[in-house]
Amino acid sequence: METASTPTHCPYCALQCGMNITPLPRGGVEVSERPDFPVNRGALCGKGRTAAQVLSPAARLTTPLVRSGGRLVEAGWEEALDRIAGALSSVRAHSGPDALGVFGGGGLTNEKAYALGKFARVALGTSQIDYNGRFCMSSAAAAGTRAFGLDRGLPFPLEDIPRTGCVILVGSNLAETMPPSLRFFTELRENGGTLIVVDPRRTRTADQADLHLAPRPGTDLALALGLLHLVIAEGRTDEEYIRERTTGWEEARAAAMAHWPEYVERITGVSVPLLRQAVRMFCEPESAMVLTARGPEQQSKGTDTVGAWIDLCLATGRAGRPLSGYGCLTGQGNGQGGREHGQKADQLPGYRKLDDPAARRHVAGVWGVDPDSLPGPGRSAYELLDALGTDIRALLLMGSNPVVSAPRAAHVEERLRSLDFLAVADVVLSETAELADVVLPVTQWAEETGTTTSLEGRVLLRRQAVAPPPGVRSDLYVLHELAARLGVEKGFPTDPEAVFAELRRASAGGPADYSGITYRRLAEEDGVFWPCPAPVPAEGDGGDGEDALFDVEPDAPDRDGGAAPAAPAVHPGTPRLFLDRFATPDGRARFAAATHRATAEEPDAEYPLLLTTGRVVSQYQSGAQTRRVAELNAAAPGPFVELHPRLAARLGAAEGDPLAVVSRRGRAVAPARITDSIRPDTVFMPFHWPGEGRANTLTNPALDPVSRMPEFKSCAVRVEKVRRPAGHG
Numbered sequence: 001m002e003t004a005s006t007p008t009h010c011p012y013c014a015l016q017c018g019m020n021i022t023p024l025p026r027g028g029v030e031v032s033e034r035p036d037f038p039v040n041r042g043a044l045c046g047k048g049r050t051a052a053q054v055l056s057p058a059a060r061l062t063t064p065l066v067r068s069g070g071r072l073v074e075a076g077w078e079e080a081l082d083r084i085a086g087a088l089s090s091v092r093a094h095s096g097p098d099a100l101g102v103f104g105g106g107g108l109t110n111e112k113a114y115a116l117g118k119f120a121r122v123a124l125g126t127s128q129i130d131y132n133g134r135f136c137m138s139s140a141a142a143a144g145t146r147a148f149g150l151d152r153g154l155p156f157p158l159e160d161i162p163r164t165g166c167v168i169l170v171g172s173n174l175a176e177t178m179p180p181s182l183r184f185f186t187e188l189r190e191n192g193g194t195l196i197v198v199d200p201r202r203t204r205t206a207d208q209a210d211l212h213l214a215p216r217p218g219t220d221l222a223l224a225l226g227l228l229h230l231v232i233a234e235g236r237t238d239e240e241y242i243r244e245r246t247t248g249w250e251e252a253r254a255a256a257m258a259h260w261p262e263y264v265e266r267i268t269g270v271s272v273p274l275l276r277q278a279v280r281m282f283c284e285p286e287s288a289m290v291l292t293a294r295g296p297e298q299q300s301k302g303t304d305t306v307g308a309w310i311d312l313c314l315a316t317g318r319a320g321r322p323l324s325g326y327g328c329l330t331g332q333g334n335g336q337g338g339r340e341h342g343q344k345a346d347q348l349p350g351y352r353k354l355d356d357p358a359a360r361r362h363v364a365g366v367w368g369v370d371p372d373s374l375p376g377p378g379r380s381a382y383e384l385l386d387a388l389g390t391d392i393r394a395l396l397l398m399g400s401n402p403v404v405s406a407p408r409a410a411h412v413e414e415r416l417r418s419l420d421f422l423a424v425a426d427v428v429l430s431e432t433a434e435l436a437d438v439v440l441p442v443t444q445w446a447e448e449t450g451t452t453t454s455l456e457g458r459v460l461l462r463r464q465a466v467a468p469p470p471g472v473r474s475d476l477y478v479l480h481e482l483a484a485r486l487g488v489e490k491g492f493p494t495d496p497e498a499v500f501a502e503l504r505r506a507s508a509g510g511p512a513d514y515s516g517i518t519y520r521r522l523a524e525e526d527g528v529f530w531p532c533p534a535p536v537p538a539e540g541d542g543g544d545g546e547d548a549l550f551d552v553e554p555d556a557p558d559r560d561g562g563a564a565p566a567a568p569a570v571h572p573g574t575p576r577l578f579l580d581r582f583a584t585p586d587g588r589a590r591f592a593a594a595t596h597r598a599t600a601e602e603p604d605a606e607y608p609l610l611l612t613t614g615r616v617v618s619q620y621q622s623g624a625q626t627r628r629v630a631e632l633n634a635a636a637p638g639p640f641v642e643l644h645p646r647l648a649a650r651l652g653a654a655e656g657d658p659l660a661v662v663s664r665r666g667r668a669v670a671p672a673r674i675t676d677s678i679r680p681d682t683v684f685m686p687f688h689w690p691g692e693g694r695a696n697t698l699t700n701p702a703l704d705p706v707s708r709m710p711e712f713k714s715c716a717v718r719v720e721k722v723r724r725p726a727g728h729g
């Protein structure tokens with residue numbers, strides 16, 4: 001029993017690779033291949049392979065910490081929880097419930113995200129909750145909802161990719177950010193399909209492409225419109241599809257016609273012949289896909305940019321058809337589920353809207369509260385962080401490290417310091433936890449059970465494989481205890497399966513309907529794709545029929561058999577969306593019809609270059625977890641500034657020389673990494689590190705007007721050589 005291995009999933013990215021965890025007889029844990037899980041078939045990247053090292057008590061927090069005399073000192077759980085509840089109560093009594101803020105994360109399980117949203121609205125009564133997913137895929141979510149009436153990152157499973165004709169991958173470096181997924185694109189090319197990569201850098205992903213387009217950062221909107229212009233000019237639109245399945249074509253057509261190829265070449269730097277080649281590759285096969293990631297999304301016009309790429313799909317009949325469609329490659333472990341169940345400022349569980357009276361009634365019914373007691377929509381993530389210490393006096397933070405990951409991070413850090421009270425629940429002492437008044441050490445992935453929803457919309461069961469170290473409690477326990485101390489004794493169970501049962505009821509009938517999914521099913525299947533409604537109860541099955549409805553389990557495995565089942569049929573889940581109709585009221589997809597506009601901060605004489613930011617394969621996000629793994633630090637020890645040899649020559653900089661990158665927000669210093677794989681007008685920094693080389697010291701918090709996504713992917717900078725005292729590096 002002791003050495004039995006447990007199948008579970010990786011704690012990090014949205015691919016949610018399957019892995020086996022085996023506790024070792026002498027302590028510690030082994031991560032091994034789990035070839036039966038179809039998404040990664042046993043393959044793991046270095047982060048997944050080493051994930052168990054962060055379970056070690058040496059790497060993480062095992063005792064609550066409270067601030068005393070300016071320092072964080074060890075404390076018991078009772079004292080720590082009492083302090084938090086006391087501070088939240090007193091701020092609420094003085095300044096009202098909206099002076100309390102809550103900040104969540106897309107790495108939290110569905111159960112935690114659901115409980116956190118409920119905690120904010122029911123136990124605190126505040127509208128001021130949002131989460132780091134706002135920094136991630138929110139522009140794609142907004143564009144997808146606008147176009148299709150529903151946001152599920154990928155409307156088809158990854159296994160469809162090898163069989164389509166062409167994929168345009170816009171601003172994704174998946175060879176580094178989701179390495180095992182590269183296989184699907186390799187198979188695509190082996191099958192005769194083609195891959196186009198759009199990225200200002202010739203990344204490891206672009207190296208795999210048949211065609212690499214390298215636009216200037218922040219110009220993907222113009223690029224998409226230029227391609228659509230050529231589609232129209234070359235007579236490649238699908239008129240029948242446009243007529244039968246879309247609305248708004250005339251406006252979209254007019255918008256694209258205003259973006260001449262030569263004009264687009266001037267904006268993007270991508271030549272007209274390359275634009276024509278891309279159009280041919282995309283339009284000639286019978287099926288094709290466009291996939292976006294953070295490149296085009298993390299822009300102050302991310303929603304319109306994604307909208308324009310969707311327009312390209314709609315004009316060519318490449319959405320809601322087999323092997324064709326638009327998808328967003330969601331990033332965090334539960335980036336998909338985390339945006340569905342209520343930790344977002346404007347949202348209720350099941351992807352319902354907080355300002356929809358019917359949604360409020362339904363969810364209030366499940367929660368046993370008066371619908372009028374639910375607060376309205378709150379602020380978006382950056383706006384919330386910006387309001388700390390002014391309108392918002394106390395913050396509870398769970399699952400994010402904004403001191404490293406938020407835009408204009410020095411300002412955000414200063415806002416966090418100006419709070420009356422900050423509580424952080426984390427597995428490690430992150431840079432944000434270091435600023436807290438109380439830090440709670442919580443359990444993580446392999447130590448607890450819960451569900452995540454992968455980038456495919458596949459709901460998965462992450463099973464507990466090992467016992468947590470003594471002294472560590474779960475996030476659900478934290479919320480339960482705090483709610484009780486705030487006078488809400490019921491409604492915050494600590495058992496994840498009980499939370500999931502409630503989540504199913506709260507999501508029933510909503511866009512992201514999980515009501516037909518059970519832990520038992522998830523344990524038996526390779527996950528279940530939402531929507532998955534519970535079977536409709538038989539006529540006359542009223543009264544307390546609801547429990548029966550939610551206890552239905554899958555019946556005999558012979559689902560294809562002819563015999564009619566006695567019990568209501570179990571819903572199989574929905575791997576592929578939109579094949580018959582889109583989720584809009586009239587069933588038609590809506591064109592976005594956007595027009596190109598500049599980034600919020602264009603280069604000028606003082607700041608003549610563009611900075612873009614992103615990731616490297618061996619570090620994850622703010623690095624809070626992966627910077628604690630020696631093997632990963634050896635592979636990716638610190639920040640760097642990637643720049644073109646021509647720019648380096650102009651600065652007189654050699655490989656490894658410290659460079660200062662300066663923007664209107666601040667200054668960061670990191671060694672030069674010289675490569676001709678980047679545009680000469682652009683520099684790149686990864687954002688995984690705090691301190692002197694923190695990329696987010698520089699970034700611009702200009703927000704997209706719809707999604708409120710900050711412009712992480714472009715701001716104006718100048719680069720200077722740093723003269724260090726002799727003998728220094």
Ligand SMILES: Nc1nc2c(c(=O)[nH]1)N[C@H]1C(S)=C(S)[C@@H](COP(=O)(O)OP(=O)(O)OC[C@H]3O[C@@H](n4cnc5c(=O)[nH]c(N)nc54)[C@H](O)[C@@H]3O)O[C@H]1N2
Pocket residue numbers: 013014136170171172173174176177178198199200201203216217218219220293294295296330331332612613614615616617618619620621622684713714
């Ligand atoms: N190793 C690793 N893997 C991760 C993560 C991690 O931190 N580390 N994080 C996970 C998460 S949460 C996410 S969101 C995903 C992100 O996954 P990706 O989106 O693949 O990651 P990024 O490196 O942020 O950005 C992708 C590419 O966008 C390019 N880019 C920059 N500006 C532009 C632009 O204006 N237009 C276009 N078209 N491209 C541009 C960058 O050069 C970069 O190569 O990765 C997930 N996986």
Ligand SMILES: Nc1nc2c(c(=O)[nH]1)N[C@H]1C(S)=C(S)[C@@H](COP(=O)(O)OP(=O)(O)OC[C@H]3O[C@@H](n4cnc5c(=O)[nH]c(N)nc54)[C@H](O)[C@@H]3O)O[C@H]1N2
Pocket residue numbers: 105106107108109132133135136137294298331332397398399400401402404405406407425426427428430442443444445475613614615620621622623624625687695696699712
């Ligand atoms: N410049 C720049 N900045 C960026 C981006 C970029 O491309 N460029 N990308 C943005 C994107 S896409 C994202 S997703 C964000 C991510 O940035 P962050 O939100 O900072 O993400 P993480 O570093 O994953 O932080 C998660 C924290 O929660 C902790 N944690 C992990 N699991 C649990 C749990 O179960 N419970 C609790 N309580 N804590 C847990 C981890 O230890 C860690 O401290 O960064 C954004 N910032």
Ligand code: SF4
Pocket residue numbers: 010011012013014015016017040043044045046047048049177178179180
């Ligand atoms: S690709 Fe993502 S899910 Fe898979 S092992 Fe690496 S970090 Fe984990």
Ligand SMILES: [Mo]
Pocket residue numbers: 135136137331332335
């Ligand atoms: Mo993300």
